[in-house]
Amino acid sequence: MNARNATPLPPLVEPAAELTPAEAERYSRHVIIPEIGSLGQRRLKNARVLVIGAGGLGSPVLLYLAAAGVGTIGIVDDDLVDASNLQRQIIHDVSSVGGSKLASAARALGELDPAVTVRCHELRLDSSTALALFADYDLIIDGSDNFATRYLVNDAAALLGKPYVWGSVYRFEGQVSVFWERHGPTYRDLFPEAPPAGASLSCGEGGVLGMLCGVIGSMMVAEAVKLITGVGRTLLGRVLLFDSQNATWRELTVRKDESIAPITELIDYELFCGVAAVPASTDDEIGVHELVALLLTRGEIGDANFELIDVRERGEHDLVAIPGSRLITLDRIVSGEVLSELPRDRDLVLYCKAGTRSAIALAELRSQGYTRMKHLSGGVLAWLHETESMRHQY
Numbered sequence: 001m002n003a004r005n006a007t008p009l010p011p012l013v014e015p016a017a018e019l020t021p022a023e024a025e026r027y028s029r030h031v032i033i034p035e036i037g038s039l040g041q042r043r044l045k046n047a048r049v050l051v052i053g054a055g056g057l058g059s060p061v062l063l064y065l066a067a068a069g070v071g072t073i074g075i076v077d078d079d080l081v082d083a084s085n086l087q088r089q090i091i092h093d094v095s096s097v098g099g100s101k102l103a104s105a106a107r108a109l110g111e112l113d114p115a116v117t118v119r120c121h122e123l124r125l126d127s128s129t130a131l132a133l134f135a136d137y138d139l140i141i142d143g144s145d146n147f148a149t150r151y152l153v154n155d156a157a158a159l160l161g162k163p164y165v166w167g168s169v170y171r172f173e174g175q176v177s178v179f180w181e182r183h184g185p186t187y188r189d190l191f192p193e194a195p196p197a198g199a200s201l202s203c204g205e206g207g208v209l210g211m212l213c214g215v216i217g218s219m220m221v222a223e224a225v226k227l228i229t230g231v232g233r234t235l236l237g238r239v240l241l242f243d244s245q246n247a248t249w250r251e252l253t254v255r256k257d258e259s260i261a262p263i264t265e266l267i268d269y270e271l272f273c274g275v276a277a278v279p280a281s282t283d284d285e286i287g288v289h290e291l292v293a294l295l296l297t298r299g300e301i302g303d304a305n306f307e308l309i310d311v312r313e314r315g316e317h318d319l320v321a322i323p324g325s326r327l328i329t330l331d332r333i334v335s336g337e338v339l340s341e342l343p344r345d346r347d348l349v350l351y352c353k354a355g356t357r358s359a360i361a362l363a364e365l366r367s368q369g370y371t372r373m374k375h376l377s378g379g380v381l382a383w384l385h386e387t388e389s390m391r392h393q394y
């Protein structure tokens with residue numbers, strides 16, 4: 001198999017018995033495509049596909065898998081639906097806000113096609129759960145939003161010899177590919193090393209154009225359908241990159257790097273991606289009440305005996321910020337470009353959305369010799385929550 005995958009892959013799934021008349025009618029627009037036909041539709045009916053994440057990518061992926069007649073769909077997620085998810089996570093609706101993403105997604109799939117078997121795995125996919133879970137499925141689709149999960153999915157799929165479809169979205173850009181260690185390159189050939197902790201932002205931090213998830217999610221299902229039926233040329237060995245701001249597609253070739261050692265076991269992916277390197281010490285933290293007290297005693301803004309620094313992105317700062325704080329984004333701290341502007345002789349209080357980026361910023365500044373620092377436990381989310389309840393008490 002060469003990297004451009006010119007040779008078609010064998011169909012991944014054996015066909016189910018004949019379609020019922022109702023199924024033949026329902027899927028008739030697939031069946032009349034010569035390359036798919038009744039045989040391809042029967043393969044889809046027999047397919048068991050596991051989707052990681054019922055979020056931005058998972059939403060269109062799940063809906064199109066069910067609509068395509070994939071017989072068994074597993075969903076892994078442990079999150080609840082938030083109002084800010086509805087801008088792109090189209091499997092959920094207003095009535096789902098506050099409830100589990102799995103319950104909401106399963107309900108939507110049941111309404112779309114009650115014949116689909118939906119298996120809900122309400123858990124955080126990690127090294128202790130991935131192999132047993134993947135073993136029950138023919139194909140995995142990774143709609144997660146973090147590097148630890150992506151490397152985990154890659155390695156677990158490689159260990160089990162299974163293919164998977166990967167996609168990612170951020171702001172205006174999306175990427176999609178297929179990885180299958182048995183027949184071509186893997187995610188580790190594309191990204192041999194995890195990005196430094198804090199160097200990349202999630203959609204919750206950096207934003208994403210909602211409908212981009214539909215574009216990339218649909219492409220992911222097209223790849224899944226081709227793998228299941230053995231039709232066409234998949235993206236194995238290629239990555240498609242979509243830039244919605246300029247309406248352009250690009251294609252990258254990915255080659256297997258023979259110098260990368262084969263996967264033999266799962267590891268601690270949080271550690272591998274540097275997430276666990278964030279200092280966990282509560283000595284480095286300051287709570288909301290303590291910060292309020294400090295702000296009340298510090299007098300006029302500008303006359304401060306400490307600096308309050310928001311390490312989030314400009315868009316997040318503009319949306320909501322703690323009064324009197326100054327924006328210095330995490331990437332500028334990590335790159336070292338702002339160090340000359342940051343006083344060493346005053347206390348610094350760092351904050352972000354939930355406390356992860358500020359902890360990374362604190363660790364980075366500490367490695368640069370800063371000693372007088374705290375970061376806000378729970379970030380601006382905790383600030384909003386606690387100051388709101390203080391207002392009520394008042």
Ligand SMILES: Nc1ncnc2c1ncn2[C@@H]1O[C@H](COP(=O)(O)OP(=O)(O)OP(=O)(O)O)[C@@H](O)[C@H]1O
Binds near residue numbers: 052079085149205
């Ligand atoms: N290891 C994992 N196990 C289970 N679910 C996961 C894992 N990693 C990511 N997910 C899920 O994948 C989904 C990713 O989707 P997306 O980034 O659109 O959602 P989000 O986290 O709700 O968004 P936002 O960042 O705006 O809050 C989330 O629902 C998340 O819970």
